[in-house]
Amino acid sequence: MTVWPPLKVVVLLCAILLTLALLLFHSDEFKLIQSSNFAYQFKNNGLGHSHGFQSPPKIAFLFLTRRKLPLDFLWANFFENGDEAKFSIYIHSQPGFVYDKSTTKSSIFYNRQLNNSIQVLWGESTMIEAERLLFGAALDDPANQRFVLLSDSCIPLHNFSHTYNYLMSSTKSFVDSFLNVNEGRYNPEMLPVISQEKWRKGSQWITLVRRHAEVVVNDEIIFPLFKKFCKRWPPADHDTRRKTTEKYHPNCIPDEHYVQTLLSIRGLEKELERRTLTYSNWNSSIPKEDKRSWHPVTFYYPDATPQTIKEIKEINHIDFESEHRTEWCRVESTYTSCFLFARKFSPGAGLRILKKDSLENRVDHEKHG
Numbered sequence: 001m002t003v004w005p006p007l008k009v010v011v012l013l014c015a016i017l018l019t020l021a022l023l024l025f026h027s028d029e030f031k032l033i034q035s036s037n038f039a040y041q042f043k044n045n046g047l048g049h050s051h052g053f054q055s056p057p058k059i060a061f062l063f064l065t066r067r068k069l070p071l072d073f074l075w076a077n078f079f080e081n082g083d084e085a086k087f088s089i090y091i092h093s094q095p096g097f098v099y100d101k102s103t104t105k106s107s108i109f110y111n112r113q114l115n116n117s118i119q120v121l122w123g124e125s126t127m128i129e130a131e132r133l134l135f136g137a138a139l140d141d142p143a144n145q146r147f148v149l150l151s152d153s154c155i156p157l158h159n160f161s162h163t164y165n166y167l168m169s170s171t172k173s174f175v176d177s178f179l180n181v182n183e184g185r186y187n188p189e190m191l192p193v194i195s196q197e198k199w200r201k202g203s204q205w206i207t208l209v210r211r212h213a214e215v216v217v218n219d220e221i222i223f224p225l226f227k228k229f230c231k232r233w234p235p236a237d238h239d240t241r242r243k244t245t246e247k248y249h250p251n252c253i254p255d256e257h258y259v260q261t262l263l264s265i266r267g268l269e270k271e272l273e274r275r276t277l278t279y280s281n282w283n284s285s286i287p288k289e290d291k292r293s294w295h296p297v298t299f300y301y302p303d304a305t306p307q308t309i310k311e312i313k314e315i316n317h318i319d320f321e322s323e324h325r326t327e328w329c330r331v332e333s334t335y336t337s338c339f340l341f342a343r344k345f346s347p348g349a350g351l352r353i354l355k356k357d358s359l360e361n362r363v364d365h366e367k368h369g
Contacts, residue, residue: 056086057145059167060138063091064120064130065152068103074155074350076106077357082160088144090137092117092130123232127204127255128223135213147208153298153344154205154278155353157313163340170331173212176202176276177260177269178320185252187229193265194225200260205278205341208259215266222262230254275327279312279342296344304349306356312342 063069069091079087089112091099097117099109114137120126131149138144146167156163180186180201188196208216233251263269280296299308315338318327329338345353 055143056083057168058086058088058141058143059146059148059164060088060090060141060144062131062134062138062147062149063089063152064127064134064149065091065093067094067097069099069109069152070347071153071155071345071350072104072106072109074354076108077354078156078160079108082164086164087160088138088141090114090134092120092134095119123253125223125227125230125254128226128258131204131255131259132217132223135208136217139210139213139217145210147210147213148277148341149204149206150278150341151205151343153346154341155343155345155350157279157309157340157342166331166336166340167207169334170273171209172271172273172332173209173263174207174273174275174277175212175260175263176206177264177272177274178202178323178325180257185230185250185257187250187252189229190225193221194261198261198264199257200264201257202260202274203276203278203280204255205276205343206259207277209271212263212268212271215268216259216262219262222265223258226254226258230257273330275318275329275338277338277340279315279339280344298344298346299342299349300346301348301352304345304352309342309353309356312339313337315339 069075079089089109091109091113093099093113095117097103097113099111099113101107101110104110114133116133118126118129118133120130134149135147138147148167158166177200180199185201186196186199229249230252231249232253233249263272281299282296316329316335318329318338319325320327329336
C-alpha cells in the first residue's frame with residue numbers, strides 16, 4: 001500500500017520548487033542584462049527592439065521633396081557639425097530624380113533618394129504613401145531609433161548635438177494631435193472601423209519612435225480607408241468651369257489626419273507628446289475659405305532676422321483652441337522650448353541664417369581659442 005505525504009507537505013514542496021525556479025530565472029535574466037546592457041536599455045527607453053546593433057542609436061531624417069532640396073546648404077552645415085554615426089538621411093523625391101553633384105551642393109545627400117518613390121499630389125493619399133515609403137526604408141536600419149519627417153522648406157533651429165540630445169531624451173513620439181469636429185472633414189462612410197470619437201487632426205510633420213514607425217508601415221486597415229474616403233474637394237484634377245461626375249465628399253486632407261487617427265485607434269496616445277517639433281506661422285487674418293489659408297506663411301530673406309529665429313526658439317507652449325488646451329512643452333518631466341525645426345523658409349532666408357550661424361561659430365571659436 002502506497003503512503004502519500006500529507007497535502008500540506010506537497011504544497012510546501014511545490015512552493016519551494018517554484019521559488020527556486022523563479023530565483024534561477026531571475027538570476028539568468030540578470031546575467032543576460034549584464035552581458036547585453038546596451039540592448040536592454042534601448043528596450044526600456046521606448047526605442048523599440050535593438051535587433052542586436054552595436055552602435056549609437058541614430059536619428060533618421062526623412063525629407064519629402066518635390067525634386068531638389070532647396071536648403072541643402074543649410075542642412076549640410078547642420079550634419080557636418082554632427083556625428084555621422086548618429087544620423088541617417090532618406091529623401092523621397094520625384095520618381096527617377098537622383099541626388100548627385102549636378103543636383104545638390106553637398107555630397108552628404110548623394111544617392112540618398114528612394115528608388116521606389118511615387119508621384120505625389122498635395123492633398124491626396126499619395127502624400128501618405130510617400131511618408132510610409134520613407135519610414136519603411138529607414139526601418140531597414142536597426143540603428144534608426146527616431147524618425148523625423150521634414151519638408152523641403154524646413155530648417156534646423158539648433159545644432160545637431162542639441163537636436164540629438166533633445167530627441168533621445170524622450171521615450172515618446174512627437175505627434176501634433178487634437179480633436180477635429182468642426183471642419184466637417186470626417187466621412188461617416190469610414191464607420192465602423194474609424195469612429196468620429198477616434199478622428200484626429202494635426203501637423204503632418206511628426207517625429208516617431210521606432211515602434212510607432214512600425215505601426216505606420218505595417219498598417220493594412222486604416223490606410224486603405226483613408227485612400228477611399230479621405231480626399232480633398234474638389235478633386236485635384238477638377239476644372240471648376242465644368243461639372244464633375246464624382247460624388248461629393250467632405251474636403252479631407254489625408255496627411256493632416258492619418259497618423260494621428262491611426263495612433264488614436266491603436267490606443268497609443270498616452271505614448272505621445274501631442275505636439276509637433278516643427279514651427280509654422282499661420283496667418284489667422286485670412287478667412288478659412290480662402291485657399292491662401294491652407295498653407296503657412298513663407299519666410300524670405302528680410303523675414304529671417306536673428307530676432308525672429310530667437311523668438312521661435314524661445315516658444316515654450318502651444319494653444320489648442322479646439323480643445324481649450326494649452327500644451328506646455330516638455331521632454332518627459334522637464335519643461336523646455338517647443339521647436340527643433342521651422343518652415344516654410346526660402347533659399348534666401350536660409351542663406352541669411354547660414355551666414356549668421358557661420359559668424360557666431362567663428363566668434364565662438366576665436367573666443368575659446
